[in-house]
Amino acid sequence: MINMERRKALKTGGGLGLLGVFALLGLTPGIVWASVGRAAFEAKSLNEAFEALGVLTPENSALIKLTTPDVAANGAVVPVTVECQLSGTEQIAILIEKNPTMLAASFVIPEGTEGYISTKIKMAQTSAVIALVKVNGKFYRASREVQVTAGGC
Amino acid sequence: MTNPTKMRASAKDGVTEVRVLMQHDMENGRRKDEGGNVIPAWYITEIQAQHNGKTVLNGQFGTSVSKNPYLIFRFKGGAIGDKITLSWLDNLGEKRSDEVAIS
Numbered sequence: 001m002i003n004m005e006r007r008k009a010l011k012t013g014g015g016l017g018l019l020g021v022f023a024l025l026g027l028t029p030g031i032v033w034a035s036v037g038r039a040a041f042e043a044k045s046l047n048e049a050f051e052a053l054g055v056l057t058p059e060n061s062a063l064i065k066l067t068t069p070d071v072a073a074n075g076a077v078v079p080v081t082v083e084c085q086l087s088g089t090e091q092i093a094i095l096i097e098k099n100p101t102m103l104a105a106s107f108v109i110p111e112g113t114e115g116y117i118s119t120k121i122k123m124a125q126t127s128a129v130i131a132l133v134k135v136n137g138k139f140y141r142a143s144r145e146v147q148v149t150a151g152g153c
Numbered sequence: 154m155t156n157p158t159k160m161r162a163s164a165k166d167g168v169t170e171v172r173v174l175m176q177h178d179m180e181n182g183r184r185k186d187e188g189g190n191v192i193p194a195w196y197i198t199e200i201q202a203q204h205n206g207k208t209v210l211n212g213q214f215g216t217s218v219s220k221n222p223y224l225i226f227r228f229k230g231g232a233i234g235d236k237i238t239l240s241w242l243d244n245l246g247e248k249r250s251d252e253v254a255i256s
Contacts, residue, residue: 038198041215077219096217100183104217107226113209114168118225122181122217 040093040103046130049095049102058132061086061140066131068144072123076152080104081118082131082142089115091134098127124151160253162237169231169255171202171209173224173239181216196244197222203238204231231255 043049050058067081082092092115093106104121115133123129123146130143156176163170175197182194194216202210209228231237233255240250 038213041213081225099217101181101215101217103215105215106213108211110208110210112230113226113228116225116227118223120219120223122179122219 040106041101043102046095046097046102050132053093053103053106053132055132055139058139058141061133061142064131064133064140064142066129066142066144068129068146070145071147071149073149074152075123075125075148075150077120078123078129078146078148079118079120080129080131082116082133084115084133084135084140086115086133086135086140088136089133090136091132092117093132094119094121095130095132096121096123096127097130099124122152123148155247155249158239158241158249158251160237160239160251162231162253162255164231164233164235164255168227168229169204169235169237170225170227171237171239173202173222173226175200175222175224175239175241177220177222177241177243179214179216179218179220179222194244197241198244199242200224201240202226203240204228205235209237 040049040052043052063085065083068078072078080094082094089109091108094104095102096104105119107117109115126147128143128145130141133140158176159174161172177197178195180192180195184192186192196216197214200212201208210226235255236252237255238250238252242248
């Protein structure tokens, strides 16, 4: 009996605590931050990053269009566009093989959003830029070598 | 202190394109200032975009995203006047949400 009360109190307390944390962060209930782990951002090798993203062996696909400059004069701002012509795109990730933090960004694409992302990344040195795209549960990749004349990390 | 995200959203042929420019230093924690002191890491870790309250994009960033992150994405639907909200959260717990109407 006493134990039951205690459980209840703990539950209520825990609930309030969580609400408190949300209030502290000022997060409205409308925003639910993706609770995906960040292990992939700590990866020290491409294989580690793939593993943390849950990728086994991504297939190269011509249906993934990765657009980057061939030569980047300023490594601090390198435009990258990933476009997937397959329907059912669920995730798009951009990796830079020779950066200390390889995974630049990972996007979750809900239904109704197109398989298209354009952004700008930092590159420490000449490296391969890899686009990883998850389509209907399967990973595909496309990569391009970008020559960096002045690294910007 | 955070600065407002610049945004433009336009609807054409049933698809809305959203262009975003977030204002953030995106320090990777490896750079040094003039005095040789390491500038602590300070970067956006998560972003979320909503169209009239429905999530249209979720993203996680690492430190390899350029300063003042730039982003373009597209989703089906969207009418002129609809609200697009972009929210971000950084590694120090700072966050902000900005809104724009589709034009």
